[in-house]
Every structure is written in C-alpha cells, then in structure tokens.
Amino acid sequence: MTTSHVTPSSLSSVASARTLSQPGTALLGNGLETRGVHAWFGKKHVLSDITLDFAAGTVTALIGPSGCGKSTFLRTLNRMHEFIPTAAMAGEVLLDGKDIYAPGIDVTKIRLRVGMVFQKPNPFPSMTIGQNVLSGLKLAQIKNSNTDDLLESCLTRAGLWNEVKDRLGEHGGALSGGQQQRLCIARSLAVEPQVLLMDEPCSALDPGSTFRIEETIADLAKTMTIVIVTHNMQQAARVSDYTAFFLSDGGPGEMIEAAPTSSIFSSPQNKRTEDYVTGRFG
Amino acid sequence: MNKVIPAPQKPWQPTFIDKLEDFSILVGSLGVAGAIVKFTGFNGKLGYFFAFFFTLLVANFAFHFLKRGMQAAKDSILQVLTAMAIFVTLIPIVSIVATVVSKGYKGLHWGLLTKDMALASVNDPIASGGLLHALVGTIIMVGGALIISFPIGVLTALYLTEINGKLARPIKFLVQAMSGVPSIVAGLFILSSLIYPVTKALSGLMGSLALTILMIPTIARTSEEMLRLIPNELREAGVALGGTQWRTVAGVVLPAAKSGLVTAIILGVARIIGETAPLLLVSGGGDSLNTNPTSGAMGSLPYYIWKAFLTGGTPEAFARAWGGMLVLLSFIFILFGLARYLSGRKVG
Numbered sequence: 094m095t096t097s098h099v100t101p102s103s104l105s106s107v108a109s110a111r112t113l114s115q116p117g118t119a120l121l122g123n124g125l126e127t128r129g130v131h132a133w134f135g136k137k138h139v140l141s142d143i144t145l146d147f148a149a150g151t152v153t154a155l156i157g158p159s160g161c162g163k164s165t166f167l168r169t170l171n172r173m174h175e176f177i178p179t180a181a182m183a184g185e186v187l188l189d190g191k192d193i194y195a196p197g198i199d200v201t202k203i204r205l206r207v208g209m210v211f212q213k214p215n216p217f218p219s220m221t222i223g224q225n226v227l228s229g230l231k232l233a234q235i236k237n238s239n240t241d242d243l244l245e246s247c248l249t250r251a252g253l254w255n256e257v258k259d260r261l262g263e264h265g266g267a268l269s270g271g272q273q274q275r276l277c278i279a280r281s282l283a284v285e286p287q288v289l290l291m292d293e294p295c296s297a298l299d300p301g302s303t304f305r306i307e308e309t310i311a312d313l314a315k316t317m318t319i320v321i322v323t324h325n326m327q328q329a330a331r332v333s334d335y336t337a338f339f340l341s342d343g344g345p346g347e348m349i350e351a352a353p354t355s356s357i358f359s360s361p362q363n364k365r366t367e368d369y370v371t372g373r374f375g
Numbered sequence: 376m377n378k379v380i381p382a383p384q385k386p387w388q389p390t391f392i393d394k395l396e397d398f399s400i401l402v403g404s405l406g407v408a409g410a411i412v413k414f415t416g417f418n419g420k421l422g423y424f425f426a427f428f429f430t431l432l433v434a435n436f437a438f439h440f441l442k443r444g445m446q447a448a449k450d451s452i453l454q455v456l457t458a459m460a461i462f463v464t465l466i467p468i469v470s471i472v473a474t475v476v477s478k479g480y481k482g483l484h485w486g487l488l489t490k491d492m493a494l495a496s497v498n499d500p501i502a503s504g505g506l507l508h509a510l511v512g513t514i515i516m517v518g519g520a521l522i523i524s525f526p527i528g529v530l531t532a533l534y535l536t537e538i539n540g541k542l543a544r545p546i547k548f549l550v551q552a553m554s555g556v557p558s559i560v561a562g563l564f565i566l567s568s569l570i571y572p573v574t575k576a577l578s579g580l581m582g583s584l585a586l587t588i589l590m591i592p593t594i595a596r597t598s599e600e601m602l603r604l605i606p607n608e609l610r611e612a613g614v615a616l617g618g619t620q621w622r623t624v625a626g627v628v629l630p631a632a633k634s635g636l637v638t639a640i641i642l643g644v645a646r647i648i649g650e651t652a653p654l655l656l657v658s659g660g661g662d663s664l665n666t667n668p669t670s671g672a673m674g675s676l677p678y679y680i681w682k683a684f685l686t687g688g689t690p691e692a693f694a695r696a697w698g699g700m701l702v703l704l705s706f707i708f709i710l711f712g713l714a715r716y717l718s719g720r721k722v723g
Binding site for chain 2: 138141142181194
C-alpha cells in the first residue's frame with residue numbers, strides 16, 4: 094500500500110472515526126514519558142531532544158520517513174538501544190514516573206514491563222507454537238500454575254487461537270508470515286507487559302494479516318499502552334489515538350509534531366507534517 | 376538554532392562504584408583464599424586457585440543476591456564461571472609464550488636469519504650457524520601446501536554448499552574422517568605412493584604434498600561452515616540479476632565469505648606448520664639452504680628444533696632449539712596478524 098494517492102480528507106475521516114481513548118486509568122499505571130531524549134551511534138547524533146508522553150491505555154503511532162530515528166527512539170523506550178556497542182543516549186525515560194535509565198534499575202525487569210514486537214516475525218525456531226507463547230515465562234523465570242489458560246488467553250488476544258488451537262505442538266515456522274507475527278504478539282503478551290512497542294509489525298504482511306493485527310492492537314489497547322512505528326499512513330490513522338511525526342533534515346532526527354491522530358491528519362500545525370501525511374514527499 | 380545538546384551518555388555501563396565493588400570482591404576473595412591456604416589443608420598453586428575460585432563464586436553470589444535478588448545472583452555465577460574459563464584457557468597460552476621467550480632469547484643472534492647449519496654442528500657456539508635454511512624450508516613447504524590445498528579445499532566446500540550433489544554426503548563424511556588422519560600416515564602415504572615408486576628421492580615438494588593431505592580437510596570443513604553462513608538471499612539476488620551460478624559464487628558468495636576463508640587458511644596453516652614427523656619421512660631434513668623444492672632434502676623449523684634437542688645435549692644445542700621455537704612462534708604470530716589485518720580491511 095502506498096500513501097501517494099490518499100487524499101488528506103479520507104485519512105482524517107478515518108482518524109476521526111475513532112473515539113479517542115481516555116488516558117490514565119490507575120490500573121494500567123501512569124504510562125511512559127520521555128524527557129529530552131537524544132541518541133547517538135558513535136559520534137553520529139541520530140535523535141535530538143524528544144519529549145513525548147504516552148498516556149496509559151492509549152495507542153501512539155510514530156511516523157516519518159526512513160532514517161528519521163523513530164525505530165531508534167522506540168528502542169530507547171525499553172533499553173534495547175544499548176545492545177548496539179557504539180550507542181549512547183541522553184535524557185530520561187519515565188515508566189510510572191521512574192527513570193528506567195537510573196542507576197540501580199534492573200534492566201531485565203524493564204524489558205519485562207515494556208515488551209517489543211519486531212519488524213520481522215521471529216518465533217523461536219526450536220520451540221513449538223505453544224512453547225513459543227510460554228517462552229517468556231521460562232526466560233524471565235515467572236511461575237504460572239495455569240499455563241493452559243494463559244496459552245489460550247494470549248493466543249485469543251493475539252487473534253490466533255482459532256487457527257492454531259489444534260496444532261499447538263507444531264513448530265512456529267510452519268505458520269504463515271502473518272500468523273507468525275501474531276504468534277510473536279501472543280508471546281509478548283504472556284509476560285503481561287504494561288507497554289507494548291511495535292516496530293513496523295505489519296511491514297512484511299499482506300493486507301488480510303495486517304487487518305487482523307490491527308484488530309488485535311485495538312483490543313490490546315484496553316489493557317496496555319501501545320507505541321507503534323509505521324510507514325503506513327492509513328494504519329496510523331486507523332489504529333492510533335495519538336501520532337508523532339519525526340523528520341531528519343540530514344542532521345539528527347527530530348519530532349516535528351505530536352497531536353491526537355485526527356488533528357495530525359486533518360489540521361496539521363506544521364507545513365512539513367502536512368506535506369508528509371498528504372504524500373507530497375517521503 | 377542555539378539548542379543545547381547534552382553530552383552523550385552510556386547509563387547502562389557500570390559506574391565507578393560498581394567497578395569498585397567488583398574490585399573489592401576480587402581483592403577480598405584473594406585475601407580469603409590466602410587465609411584458606413594458610414590455615415587449612417589446601418596448599419600449592421592448585422589449592423590457592425580453587426580456594427580463590429570458590430570464594431569468588433560465593434562472594435559474588437551473596438553480593439548480587441543482597442543487592443539485586445536471586446536472578447541477578449544466578450547470573451553472577453555464570454559471569455564468574457566464564458571469567459574463570461578465560462583465565463584457565465589463558466594459563467597454558469601465557470605459560471608457553473613466556474617459557475619460549477625466556478628460554479629462546481638466548482638462542483638469538485645476528486646471523487640467525489642469514490646463515491644455515493651446513494658448516495656448524497648443534498653443539499657449536501650459538502653465534503656460528505643459523506636457521507635460514509629451516510625458515511626458508513618451512514615457508515616453501517607450507518606455502519606450497521597452501522597453494523595446492525586452498526583451491527582444492529574451497530572447491531570441495533563449494534561442491535558441498537553450492538552444488539550439493541549426490542556425492543555431497545559421502546564426501547562430507549570422508550573429509551571429516553580425513554581430518555583425523557595422523558600426520559605420520561600422510562608422510563607414509565607420500566613415501567609409498569610417490570617417493571618409492573616414482574621420484575625415488577626426498578624433496579621439499581614431497582613435504583608439501585604430505586602437508587597438503589593434512590591441510591585439505593581443515594580448509595574444506597572450515598570453508599564449508601563459513602559458506603553456509605552466507606544467507607541464501609544473496610545467492611538468489613545474484614542469480615536474479617542474470618548471473619550464472621559460477622559468476623554469482625565468484626562475485627557475490629566468495630567475497631561475502633572472505634574473512635571466513637581467511638580463517639580457513641589460518642586454521643589450515645596452524646594445522647601443519649608445526650608438523651615434524653611426515654617431513655622427516657619425505658623431505659628429509661637438510662642442514663644447508665635449499666631453495667629448490669623439486670630436489671634435495673629440505674629443512675624446516677620443527678625439524679631444526681627436533682634435531683637440536685635430540686642430537687645435541689650441550690647448553691648451546693638447547694638454546695638453539697628454544698631459539699628455533701621463538702622464531703617459529705613469532706613467524707606464526709606475524710603471519711596470522713597479517714592475515715587478519717588484510718582480511719579485515721574494507722575493500723574499495
């Protein structure tokens with residue numbers, strides 16, 4: 094799907110058809126906030142001064158052309174950024190008001206609470222479908238007496254239960270790409286994260302699978318905070334409550350505009366945002 | 376824009392306090408280990424090592440348990456175990472290098488690389504004679520073996536990975552079995568199949584051929600593993616551009632595997648450069664410089680070391696042997712360092 098022939102009015106009508114989620118119910122925590130986040134790879138400054146709040150129980154889409162730092166930003170949110178040896182950062186990322194980069198913070202606990210779904214489906218090849226879903230429990234050493242119920246509820250929430258309930262013992266590689274990606278979503282749900290980060294989760298999928306995953310996202314947003322990176326404008330309009338537009342003009346990526354999704358697509362405040370969402374460039 | 380850009384930080388790296396804590400645990404464990412050796416039945420280097428090892432394990436576990444809980448404590452056990460494994464691996468390496476250097480430097484002198492042993496005996500004063508003939512012999516025979524076995528090894532690997540024909544499985548099995556052939560057997564094979572019936576004379580070339588038999592399996596197996604790491608998408612992309620299989624392999628697959636192939640060469644050379652037994656059988660062991668691989672006995676560094684140890688008996692002979700080892704070791708280090716440097720450089 095390309096964005097070039099989509100008129101702004103059709104996107105804004107899609108976006109405004111959603112009812113805005115009300116942020117901040119106590120059950121879901123206080124959400125995720127970033128304060129002046131910068132990122133570097135070696136000497137290269139790739140992300141500059143991002144201050145953005147993700148209220149609990151909302152879906153936020155990060156959009157922008159390739160290389161604008163959205164994925165890097167996403168990876169600073171659960172401390173995956175530091176996996177790259179040359180990486181450095183500055184600023185604060187607050188989960189329930191506490192900086193996840195503060196000294197003494199246990200990074201594995203952070204990643205347990207802030208889950209991630211990757212661009213390419215990556216089910217563990219040595220495990221069956223069922224083992225894949227429950228793998229997080231083993232890896233994080235969480236005890237759960239009722240794994241059958243958990244298995245069913247995770248796969249149901251990921252929209253995959255009906256397709257795989259009779260073949261839980263098969264290997265994950267036997268599934269189609271879209272099913273594999275939903276398996277990965279189910280896997281990340283099993284450890285009950287507060288926040289789910291999704292890095293272009295549908296970019297390798299056909300429209301049918303994409304539709305199923307978007308349904309899943311809408312469903313999940315009731316119980317968790319979701320941040321999704323996407324190149325697909327319609328997807329951003331369909332699934333998100335808030336949208337942030339990132340752009341790099343050769344220098345580090347910056348956040349040009351962040352607002353409720355309907356206003357980003359109907360009345361963007363910045364000329365460059367308007368150009369991008371209407372497909373005039375990028 | 377006059378925005379203030381903060382300094383890049385790496386908040387995930389251990390702080391000074393963390394390092395200080397780790398260091399105190401290390402020093403503390405050393406102290407406790409010392410006390411254990413002093414006041415209990417433990418003694419000697421081994422006792423000290425085990426006392427230190429277990430103290431460190433327990434201290435680290437307790438510290439991380441108190442600081443961050445059970446999971447972190449279990450993690451710390453693995454960290455101590457890996458650190459200890461590295462330590463244990465380094466002991467023999469460091470010990471060998473240190474011994475060779477400390478004993479070998481006495482055997483060094485200015486003529487070492489310019490003279491041969493044609494007119495000197497191993498028991499003569501160090502300054503007479505040298506190991507030029509041995510170094511040249513090693514270079515010629517190992518180089519010759521490399522020139523023959525690299526193409527054969529890589530082509531075998533290409534057959535196994537790219538062509539993958541019906542014979543792939545039996546060949547893979549044979550190559551694997553061949554890598555276990557004792558080196559003396561390779562020497563005897565050349566002796567009985569080429570020297571006795573055909574050439575009826577020892578030569579450097581025969582030495583190269585014996586070494587080739589030992590080298591091919593190593594190069595073929597390593598290259599095969601390296602070629603298997605190249606993703607199939609690259610092959611498909613090459614073929615989809617209209618490349619023939621040969622052009623795709625030569626232009627895309629092999630360049631992508633370049634550093635792996637250098638590893639194959641290094642492992643292959645490492646397999647044969649210290650071989651003594653097969654060379655004794657098929658290239659004899661000359662004491663004078665011989666640069667013609669097709670005729671006459673040819674010396675080699677391992678042979679030079681062997682002869683000085685076995686036929687000498689004087690301090691001079693032992694110094695010669697250790698000096699030969701130092702030269703062989705330095706030669707290997709320089710060679711492998713060069714290979715890594717050349718393969719690590721970005722091409723164009």
